[in-house]
Amino acid sequence: MVIPSSLKNCFRLFYVLKISAAGFKYTANRGLILQSISSDVFQNLAVEDWIHDNMNLENRQVLFLWRNSPTVVIGRHQNPWQECNLKIMRKNNIKLARRRSGGGTVYHDLGNINFTFFTSKKKYERMENLKLVVRALKGLRPQLHVCATDRYDLLLDGNFKISGTAAKLGRTVAYHHCTLLCSADKINLSSVLKSPYKGIKSNATPSMPALVKNLFEEDPTLTCEMVMDAVAAEYARCHQIDHHITLINPADETVFPGIHNKNKELQTWEWIYGKTPKFSISTCFNMMYEQSLLEAEVDIHVKHGRIEVCNIVLPEQWLPPAMCNELEKNLIGSKFCPSETTALASTLLRICPQNYELHSKWSLLCENVMTLM
């Protein structure tokens, strides 16, 4: 629930800032620059949530700098099955997160910097923020040719996307965040952002694939730290505040009361997968069984991440219709998730006739159904 803006929850945060800003002119009442010491996407997204819910930004602006370990972050209204390769991600321990802002899917790693500009809703101005970043980069390396597009992207040399934007507007607070590719792993990026799933019909927000490039490729002397510092300096100059970056620990509940709950919420299955707008998968797959190739068709409708409709069409009499119906019936209501389906399939197997052939056909079918997830 959105807590009405109050300073009470921010007391600890400002206390921290007062202490760490000791020696500097205290301008925290006009603007703040925060940098996260954590590379955990959920902790960092929780900071954004916390600031959005708890800080009074009527006369104050905040810049938040953060980077994450390898993660794919999808927009609020997107479909992860449509946007990324969940299988590769599961294999390589690349996390999946859903952020609260809109927009498309991005790949994060330590070579990709995130900037979040917090303002009151009235002062929400994305283009100004992007121009600030461009000025910072040009100040750092005047030969860099960077510009903002009307889609709020940043392009390098007019061709390559180095930054994407998304925003979240609440009742009184707004934030605009954008990425900046400095030295991200482009191979990982392109492999995880390609969906292998076929036959998806959905109204979820689609992503626009683009050619990307790292700033590092343009100028190998550039590092993430230099870029973050340059943007912070430009921000401080624009808002007439101290060029002082306060390091924050998103796990510190005393400074950010309630942040642990926000962190947990962002990690629930309900949020990450359950918030996917309803979609359907209609496709067919081939199964190899005892030297013959068989074709099966599936039609699955998923709502809130759970299977609502499930139809599987198999070659006639390959599997007793009762077994196939049993599978369809039990999948309904179940999460559209491979581990859930495995558990379901193996449980159902125990009540099926103990026939080796049936069991192997069943397993083959279930494995193939799972590849859709």
Added chain:
Amino acid sequence: MAAVRALRSCSRTAGCLICVHHIRPCSSVRFIKSKYISIFDKSAFKFSHQHTSFRTSAISNGQIVQFKLSDIGEGITEVTVKEWYVKEGDSVSQFDSICEVQSDKASVTITSRYDGIIRKLYYNLDEIAYVGKPLVDIETDALKDVASEEDVVETPAVSHEEHTHQEIKGHKTLATPAVRRLAMENNIKLSEVVGTGKDNRILKEDILNYLAKQTGAILPPSPKPEIIPPLPKSETVPAAAKDRGTKIPIPISKPIVFAGKDKTEAVTGFHKAMVKTMTAALKIPHFGYCDEIDLTQLVQLREELKPLAQVRGVKLSFMPFFIKAASLGLLHYPILNASVDENCQNITYKIGGTYAKPVILPPEVAIGALGKIQVLPRFNGNGEVFKAQIMNVSWSADHRIIDGATMARFSNLWKSYLENPASMLLDLK
């Protein structure tokens, strides 16, 4: 209930298929099942962090207000409706979230300006909504006045058909509209509640405490505003993280107050399947056999083998050892690797064939449950105490087919393989 982790393994040496289900009752493993259960519990809560209670539709004299989509900024005139947090008939308070709209990469949460009941939604999902045009109709209370300071009294006989009647009593009690609504819904007279806010204002916590006293429910303690004592001025300024000495107001998550409605849901998916299998399983006479296994040597062996496995790109867990030991043990006691048909008339011994892929096959006659590995003190052969890595195992078997002695002998053999991993080499085929 524990998750069922299906394991597939193909023991080439023995030429027979070993499929054992391990049910882990220990808490260190995350269960698919328990997550599923907790999801069911949470399903009663809307994710949008708000609590909306249901009011049965009532004939009311409230006025219908058209809530228009307000300006979003940046000159945006149209947005797409992506999610509704309310539906027609729901009650909303001021500042509750109504819907989520999206415009050009910006996701906007639209919150209500009024207290009242949603009477009409002007758009369906994925439709375009226009700034300045009506988004929803909200029926506000007849005596709607945000700064109202009159007392609210509930007439005793309130049936679902009658609308709630508010009388002005003349005794001024301070409370916000949200608090008043909460009181009204729970049939509480504001005059009976002690207010702890400024000027004896009644806060939400006061209503909840009042309710708790009435129902005897246990609610988390309400947060008391604490004064943080200023730190003594010293040379070294401690960072906030080290600042444990001062008292910090503990944030309390809002306790949820229910109108007392039960929620009935169909049993679906995994639950449904479990119901079937468990009912069938309980018809089989079970017996159990437990033992503890000293895995100290195995732990050492695994540590030695881990780097070798890593070179091959494999993460070495304990499971392969358990499976190997089980597979060797089953060579000696093949009856454990059998299954029975429904009438318990035929036993099928599973013997390997020429298939390419291992299959998940549930054993009908025996199941092993592995506990977690703990470091416990044990006595060795010299009577000295040493640190042993102990794991408990319990076997459950179908008494129609397996006798206790066979189970015990198999378990002992399995145990001896694991306690002396080198002995497995002797029995390898």
